Amino acid sequence: PGPERRAVRLVSAPVRIADAATVGLLRPGDRVDVIAAVEGDAEARVVARDVRVAEVPRGAGVGKTLFPEAGGLAGAGSGALVVLSVERETAAALAGAGASGRLAVAVSYAE
Incomplete structure (x- = not known):
């Protein structure tokens, strides 16, 4: 018997992408960097x-x-929200990166 494999546990991570138009091109099931x-x-x-x-x-x-409390709509930075399925550690890295900078996506294609 081989080594025991641990199931990968995914979480839903809401991420704000800086360019809202790019998010508009995405669909559930797409794979991105x-x-x-x-x-x-x-x-x-x-x-x-x-x-x-x-x-x-x-x-x-x-x-x-x-x-x-701010009297209506206030900018949350520019961009739009996308929800990604990621491992917990990746969700933490995304949250940190989003808090300290702007996030972008690049669509991944199978080679």
């Missing part, structure tokens, strides 16, 4: 590779978030 760019850094870095798009929320105020 998530790239983080921090202002002032010369190079971007890949935070997640070949992860599955679980959901692309529609009509939820793309690029804006409702903050009633």
Whole structure:
């Protein structure tokens, strides 16, 4: 018998992508790389590779978030939300990258 395999546990990670138009091109089931760019850094870095798009929320105020205490719509940075199926560690890396910079996606294609 071979070594015991541990099941990979995936979570749904909501991620704000800087370019809302790019998110508009995505569909559930697409596979993407998530790239983080921090202002002032010369190079971007890949935070997640070949992860599955679980959901692309529609009509939820793309690029804006409702903050009633601020008197209505306030920018949550630009962009739009996408929900990705990722491992827990990747979800944490995405959250950190999103808090410190702008995120972009590149669609992955099988070779």
